[in-house]
Amino acid sequence: MCLSGLDYFSTLGYQPAIAALAAGALAPFATLILVAVTLFAALPVYRRVASESPHGQGSIAMLERLMPHWKGKVFVLVLLGFAATDFMITATLSAADASAHLIENPFTPSWFTGKEVPITLVLLILLGALFLRGFTEVIWIAVTLVFSFLALNLVIIAVSAANIIGHPVAVTNWLDSLFTAHGDPMMMLLVCLIVFPKLALGLSGFETGVAVMPQISKAPGDTEANPAGRIKGAKKLLTTAALIMSGFLVLSSIVTTVLIPAAEFQPGGSANGRALSWLAHHLMGDGFGTVYDVSTILILWFAGASALAGLLNLIPRYLPRFGMAPAWASAVRPLVLVVLLVAIGITIHFKASVDAQGAAYATGVLVLMSSAAIAVTISARRRGEKGKALLFGATSLVFIYTTVVNCVERPDGLKIAAFFIAAVLVVSLLSRFRRSTELRATSVMFDDCAVEIIRKASSAGLLRLIAHEPVKISKRRYLHKHQHAILASHIPQRAPVVFLEIKVSDYSDFAQDIEVRGITRHGQWILEATAPSVSTSIAAIAMAIRDNYEVMPHIYFRWTEGNPLLNLAKFIFLGQGEIAPLTREVLREAEPNLQRRPWVHVG
Helix, strand or coil, rough: CHHHHHHHHHHHCCEEEEEEEHHHHHHHHHHHHHHHHHHHHHHHHHHHHHHHHCCCCHHHHHHHHHHHHHHHHHHHHHHHHHHHHHHHHHHHHHHHHHHHHHHCCCCCCHHHHHHHHHHHHHHHHHHHHHHHHHCCCCCCHHHHHHHHHHHHHHHHHHHHHHHHHHCCCCHHHHHHHHHCCCCCHHHHHHHHHHHHHHHHHHCCCCCHHHHCCCCCCCCCCCCCCCCCCHHHHHHHHHHHHHHHHHHHHHHHHHHHHHCCHHHHCCCCCCCCCHHHHHHHHHHHHHHHCCCCCCCHHHHHHHHHHHHHHHHHHHHHHHHHHHHHCCHHHHCCHHHHHHHHHHHHHHHHHHCCHHHHHHHHHHHHHHHHHHHHHHHHHHHHCCCHHHHHHHHHHHHHHHHHHHHHHHHHHHHHHHHHHHHHHHHHHHHHHHHHHHHHCCCEEEEECCCHHHHHHHHHCCEEEEEEEEEECCCCCHHHHHHHHHHHHHHHHHHCCCCCCCCEEEEEEEEEEECEEEEEEEEEECCEEEEEECHHHCHHHHHHHHHHHHHCCCCCCCCCCECCCCCCHHHHHHHHHHCCCCHHHHHHHHHHHCCCCHHHHHEEECC
């Protein structure tokens, strides 16, 4: 819980100030709506996500399963763009707020004032250096930081509450300003609903909570397919974290709104982005305030580390499997450098402002939560759970509305997200195109019948394979194909041949295990398999036959009719197209030694 709480609980460093800036005297009531959405919308959604994605993949993996082929892949890539926005802005916003706490501390030298950008950049560079050296999340450090931070917050809230009780005039002043600005209760509710999207930062942390599921111990009897104990533990984690955070959000919003002058929350004010720190210094002295500042700076800095760790785990989890990652994406250090450069650019663009980055952060958080709600709605509907489907559908509408309002009011977040989405899509498609002729089988296995056919059909150290599209499988079609190969490629009339048939599975997948099955149809020997791409799977099977059975495959093709460019597009996006030359190209890249390369004949 504390590992995921580095992101979730650390928002207490700036959330009360953001709520007061957005809602003014209505901040406690707006926070109550945020808590209601947390407990009755976000929490049920992510408890369901934990049940259906118990290995840490989160809602993105659920949508990938629910939406196959290219539409699913593109949707996942778009969500990865928003996830990158969420994680990147978590790091930059947390570092910016840490620098604000450092600068506003009374013991900090005066020449630090106005140096928010350089200080934030130094914190980010230190964060990058941590990863370049080799970063391993240590849970006890997270536990220490979170417990000390929450304990200090609890002390501040308790002292503030005592101050309010001892000086009730503060409550009177707050109520006067509240009813002066909003006399009608219905108008108050309407204003709270309108400003709710600006408070969405308080919902962050649920995706991280699901992501740490592999760290939760399994119970006796748990299996990889059904880790019931782990799922139960994850639900307990999510519920406990949500209840703790909800309590802190409401209490902190009340004491900060009542005790801090409204002008101090404005940009340039001493409570902007650091409301609880302001109370710590003013009510308990600069010594305690400094201890709180140090605790806040550390947890915000480690929240950035947790976010970057999530991003560095997320990109390699999806893009290489889609064939959409450059070679360097599997290496941590080059990826860290790219992420660090992007973080520096974001910090400079937003001038290390917490308020300015809040829109982008909220956009990433809300889109991911909307996608999670949509995923569990579709899942419940497919399982015939009508009541839950309606409940999750209503939750989806709430999150979608909040996301749209946030994007309309604060388009900066959408612009940043669009940059990440465009970057992910462009890099992914270029990488897919560049890697399209790789040998894309993760493994090739032959059943007993296939092995027997290979041994019987091998003669003089070679095996003749006739590529056949398994659309027309009549006896006449096989005889015609065999005769064509004899005429076009001069196969001896009585030489044994084997037909090789590939059925295209999910052509948007990049690679998979290939299982080759041997059958006899109309008296003909046939090797059949299912794979995402015809050309690459034929090449992989030929290489596996050569290596496993010490026989050289000769593969016979007919020329493909049609426009070469159109056939190339069919190969990249549908796994078909110009089969013969592409198979030869895959073999050429996979086996540089011409003497050991399986033969390709085209006629």
